[in-house]
Amino acid sequence: MTLTLAFRNLFHDRVRLAVTLIGILFSIVLLAVQLGLYLGARGMIISMIDRADGDLWVMAYGTKNFEEAQPIRARERYVALSTPDVMSATPIVTAFTDWRKPTGGSTLVVVIGADTEEGGIAPWNVVEGDVSGLGARDAVMIDKTYLEELGVNGVGDTAQVGSARVRVSGLTEGIRSFTVTPFVFTTLNRARQLVDMPADNITYVLVKVRPGADVEKVRGAIRAQLPGDNEILTRAEFRDRSLNHWLFATGAGVALLGGAILGLIVGTVIVAQTLYSSTKDHLAEFATLRALGSSKGYINKVILMQAGLSALIGYGLGMTIALTIVYMSEQTALPIVMSPGLAALLLLLTFAMCAVSALSAIGKVVRIDPVMVFNR
Amino acid sequence: MTAVATVSHAPAGTVAATANVVLDARDIVKDLGEGAGKVRALKGVSLTLNAGELTLLMGPSGSGKTTLLSILGCILTPTSGTLSVAGKPTAGLGPEALADLRRNHVGFIFQSYNLFPTLTAEENVRLALDVRGSRGSDAVVAAQRVLQKVGLRHKLKSYPSNLSGGEQQRVAVARSLVGSPSVILADEPTAALDSENGEAVMSLLSQIAKDRSRAVLAVTHDPRTVPYADRILRIEDGLIVGEERRAEGVETVHELARTRKRKANA
Numbered sequence: 001m002t003l004t005l006a007f008r009n010l011f012h013d014r015v016r017l018a019v020t021l022i023g024i025l026f027s028i029v030l031l032a033v034q035l036g037l038y039l040g041a042r043g044m045i046i047s048m049i050d051r052a053d054g055d056l057w058v059m060a061y062g063t064k065n066f067e068e069a070q071p072i073r074a075r076e077r078y079v080a081l082s083t084p085d086v087m088s089a090t091p092i093v094t095a096f097t098d099w100r101k102p103t104g105g106s107t108l109v110v111v112i113g114a115d116t117e118e119g120g121i122a123p124w125n126v127v128e129g130d131v132s133g134l135g136a137r138d139a140v141m142i143d144k145t146y147l148e149e150l151g152v153n154g155v156g157d158t159a160q161v162g163s164a165r166v167r168v169s170g171l172t173e174g175i176r177s178f179t180v181t182p183f184v185f186t187t188l189n190r191a192r193q194l195v196d197m198p199a200d201n202i203t204y205v206l207v208k209v210r211p212g213a214d215v216e217k218v219r220g221a222i223r224a225q226l227p228g229d230n231e232i233l234t235r236a237e238f239r240d241r242s243l244n245h246w247l248f249a250t251g252a253g254v255a256l257l258g259g260a261i262l263g264l265i266v267g268t269v270i271v272a273q274t275l276y277s278s279t280k281d282h283l284a285e286f287a288t289l290r291a292l293g294s295s296k297g298y299i300n301k302v303i304l305m306q307a308g309l310s311a312l313i314g315y316g317l318g319m320t321i322a323l324t325i326v327y328m329s330e331q332t333a334l335p336i337v338m339s340p341g342l343a344a345l346l347l348l349l350t351f352a353m354c355a356v357s358a359l360s361a362i363g364k365v366v367r368i369d370p371v372m373v374f375n376r
Numbered sequence: 377m378t379a380v381a382t383v384s385h386a387p388a389g390t391v392a393a394t395a396n397v398v399l400d401a402r403d404i405v406k407d408l409g410e411g412a413g414k415v416r417a418l419k420g421v422s423l424t425l426n427a428g429e430l431t432l433l434m435g436p437s438g439s440g441k442t443t444l445l446s447i448l449g450c451i452l453t454p455t456s457g458t459l460s461v462a463g464k465p466t467a468g469l470g471p472e473a474l475a476d477l478r479r480n481h482v483g484f485i486f487q488s489y490n491l492f493p494t495l496t497a498e499e500n501v502r503l504a505l506d507v508r509g510s511r512g513s514d515a516v517v518a519a520q521r522v523l524q525k526v527g528l529r530h531k532l533k534s535y536p537s538n539l540s541g542g543e544q545q546r547v548a549v550a551r552s553l554v555g556s557p558s559v560i561l562a563d564e565p566t567a568a569l570d571s572e573n574g575e576a577v578m579s580l581l582s583q584i585a586k587d588r589s590r591a592v593l594a595v596t597h598d599p600r601t602v603p604y605a606d607r608i609l610r611i612e613d614g615l616i617v618g619e620e621r622r623a624e625g626v627e628t629v630h631e632l633a634r635t636r637k638r639k640a641n642a
Contacts, residue, residue: 001499001506008494288490291451292551293479294507295472370451373490374442374563 002298006305009282017310020274024314024350025321027267031346032322034260036329036336038253043337044178045246046239048112053119054090054206055215056080057238058222061231064249065242067110067179069094071201072230080205083221085213090120091202093188095195096181100160101151109150109184110177111161113191120206123185128155129170134187139169145333146182147171161194178246180333207232264353272357275307279361283368290370299368303361307354315350319343398558398591399425399448404457406443406614417443419614420457425559430585430592432601435611441595442563444611448593449482449561450474462558479508483552485562485581485594489544491536497523497547498532504551522550526580542573549580560584562594566601578604 010017048066049057058080060070080089093113100106114120122131123141133139138158142150152159158167161184177183184194192199209218219232226232233241247253279286286299322338329336406418417440425431425448435441446452447459450466453474459466462481466474483504484490491500501519505511510518523532526546536544545565552560562581566574578594582604585592594601602608610618 001503001511004499005492005495005503008492012494284490285492288486288492289503289507290475291449291478291484291490292504292507293475293477293482295475298507371446373451373484373486374446 002301003305006302006309010306010309016274016278020271020310021314021317023267023270024310025318027263028315028318028346028350029321030263031260033325033336034256035342036326036338038256039337039342040335041178044176045242048121049235049239051124052121052206055209055235056207056219057233058205058230061229064245067094069203071197071203074200074202076226076230077205079225080207080222083218085210085218086207087210088119088208090114090118090206091188092120092204092206093191093197094203097162097195099150102159103151107149109182111184111191111194113186113188115188123172125173125175127171127173133169136169138165138167140166141170141172141185142168142182143172143175145176150182162196164193176333268353268357271354272360275357275361279303279364286365287368287370287372290368291373296366299365300362303358307358311350311354315347396427397424398427399461401448401459402457404447404454406447407455417614421616423616425591425593427591428588429606430582430604431607431609432605433593433595433609433611434597439611440614441611445561445563445595449484450477481558483557483560485548485552485565487564487567489548491544491547493536496533496535497528500547501551501554504554508555518554522554526550541569542576545569545577553584558590560592564596565594566598571600574600
């Protein structure tokens with residue numbers, strides 16, 4: 001009966017129900033978009049580090065993230081290679097440079113150079129062309145998302161990067177950068193040429209440790225041989241550092257999470273307001289219940305069920321809209337990610353928001369005086 | 377006032393107990409308000425309710441009828457005095473324990489019916505069982521049986537807005553009855569009804585009071601209810617000022633009707 005009563009109370013006043021649902025819906029959509037953007041940004045920030053086939057990253061001291069790194073000496077690769085338990089040490093070049101569009105104008109890109117036969121970083125989600133095609137003269141691979149921004153239509157089109165000509169040899173799908181700066185994949189040497197980097201310089205050495213070896217020990221051994229202007233991070237450390245930089249040092253993540261918290265607060269206030277006024281309207285009925293001998297717990301259960309039902313319906317509607325937005329954002333430079341974990345978190349937050357909202361209504365009912373049943 | 381004969385006038389404030397007592401109130405005092413606005417609504421009321429009797433509590437407005445009803449129904453606690461319901465003393469009980477006592481031993485009928493507008497007649501009755509933890513098909517059957525008893529078998533699925541005042545009050549009677557309480561307390565049960573419906577409800581209450589395990593107390597100032605009473609208590613200024621009991625052998629309207637029917641059938 002508590003569920004029936006909660007359901008009927010809820011649907012008795014359709015206007016109030018609509019206001020409640022709009023509050024929850026607004027909250028869920030805002031939460032989904034903000035947290036989805038956060039997840040998407042997180043994924044973009046760490047995608048290169050996660051995709052790279054290595055355990056340790058040798059880099060210039062103070063490197064804050066994958067894209068913005070200072071050059072180091074190429075011979076550091078051999079220092080790493082000469083260390084016991086190191087299976088491979090792959091040099092990588094990354095740097096910002098200008099992409100001159102064939103249609104005129106230019107845009108900033110991040111060139112990523114690595115020799116794919118050595119492991120390291122290779123383009124993934126290739127939808128046109130082949131990674132092996134990067135070996136061809138002037139070849140680069142770019143992501144479909146940035147075709148328009150780079151002023152090219154697809155494979156075979158050419159452009160100028162730095163002082164060299166490049167030809168699009170393949171396309172990937174979904175490799176996007178958090179800075180909205182397109183990634184351009186090529187070979188190590190061509191990357192050096194495109195970004196005007198001396199031949200004895202690289203940006204990273206990606207070290208792969210022999211299976212079963214102690215990564216910390218290997219790191220210590222490499223560090224002992226390297227000059228002090230380098231540092232070595234594990235994959236997890238580099239990932240954390242990049243995330244900290246982009247999401248927290250720049251304030252981007254704080255803004256996204258702040259928006260999510262704001263959504264939660266606004267939703268809670270709206271739901272609390274409508275639930276409170278609904279409870280106030282039904283106060284005489286709750287007093288009758290109390291006079292009939294119901295426990296406070298019974299009445300609280302009715303209110304919490306009202307809140308729970310609002311949460312469920314609001315969640316359903318909110319997620320429908322949120323998923324539509326997620327779908328629409330898929331092909332944009334800043335996609336919103338909806339994972340099963342985020343969907344579950346949103347459901348949990350919706351229930352928590354409605355339960356917190358119910359507290360004011362419960363507070364009102366707890367103070368109810370059943371004597372009012374005689375004064376109706 | 378055809379069927380009730382005055383047999384005694386008890387001393388002011390006191391009504392003597394008789395056999396099969398289901399509710400016993402002694403020296404009930406109730407102060408309402410605080411400080412300068414404090415009013416003594418009840419000034420030492422003692423009364424008992426006996427199973428098998430329909431008692432009317434009559435008195436002018438402001439005499440303390442509703443306050444006394446609230447205390448007898450364990451909704452208000454007295455400032456002083458003792459109360460026991462179904463043999464259970466209420467002294468020192470907290471709000472939840474009093475709610476428990478109401479749930480198990482007291483049924484209420486209100487002037488404005490106090491039905492839940494969003495629930496059907498059957499659901500309204502079932503709600504009284506639900507708060508007692510009685511659910512499922514047994515509760516449905518019990519609710520339907522008691523609605524049949526009050527003549528509303530055909531209105532099980534009707535919402536209060538689709539019922540007449542009399543029908544709504546009969547649903548309220550069914551709700552008060554469904555948990556088999558020891559005491560049914562009715563607050564002005566006929567005040568909002570026309571004479572035909574008022575008589576139907578009083579007839580029902582009189583019938584319910586014939587159950588030897590249950591007492592019915594109705595607060596009223598409706599003279600139409602008098603013929604149905606086994607006993608009338610008069611209250612004035614927070615004191616019981618008199619008791620009238622139906623004389624031995626004198627039938628209530630309900631009993632007269634039953635006798636006439638029996639004779640006609642014979």
